[in-house]
């Protein structure tokens with residue numbers, strides 16, 4: 001596997017499958033109460049330049065359960081606040097720890113850190129990609145559906161970091177991927193080109209057309225972190241892009257609903273659909289823990 005975990009595009013289909021199998025195994029051993037502490041003395045530094053609930057807790061709990069420890073850093077309490085460069089931060093921090101996780105805005109900032117880092121770097125979300133989330137999403141689909149064969153995943157909403165990573169992860173896993181997204185808010189053009197050439201992919205503004213026959217319906221917020229100022233105009237642009245009963249009615253019977261969370265009920269998803277699928281959505285959240293343990297073990301193992 002690649003030294004870092006920055007983007008699912010860097011991961012081969014075999015590597016992705018390996019991580020999923022490993023995650024599912026780690027989960028069942030953990031649930032059975034087995035103690036597995038290969039990371040005695042190992043330290044993960046986590047740099048958050050944006051807010052987080054799940055990513056922080058899953059990495060922190062995961063490192064502790066594996067016998068290691070973690071350090072929580074955020075921009076406002078480090079010298080990044082005083083304009084130390086990301087490169088110098090990488091050169092200093094990576095000499096003292098075994099692994100780094102970063103959540104930031106520009107993907108280029110994550111790449112700049114990774115380029116200078118002495119140790120593996122994990123993407124904990126950028127504006128471009130959220131690979132840890134999609135690993136947990138694929139794990140949840142695999143656990144509940146048994147395999148990806150013949151499945152169709154439909155993402156409804158903003159062509160954001162989640163859409164980008166779901167396109168790559170979904171296609172690499174072997175699913176058909178459909179994106180329902182309004183003009184002006186499309187996913188990354190190069191990723192869509194790649195998806196069209198590699199697998200069964202389509203992106204159209206027509207929500208019901210894209211969701212028809214879907215086995216997994218996925219959505220995410222209309223305004224991501226950093227886009228709070230656009231919230232009003234985005235509410236207008238995405239008004240028809242809601243996962244509601246009408247969408248579920250055209251999806252396959254027994255379709256799953258996934259959401260990376262946090263959710264805004266009444267915007268990208270109705271409260272009814274979210275609550276009807278809460279066991280899937282919150283298991284998806286839990287699976288961040290298990291999926292990321294597989295990444296940690298792979299990068300440090």
Ligand code: CP
Pocket residue numbers: 051052053054055056125133260261262
């Ligand atoms: N889904 C996700 O990454 O959640 P947090 O923003 O809470 O970390």
Ligand code: NVA
Pocket residue numbers: 125127160161162220221223224225260261262
């Ligand atoms: N698209 C969202 C995902 C949050 C997990 C954001 O970037 O804010």
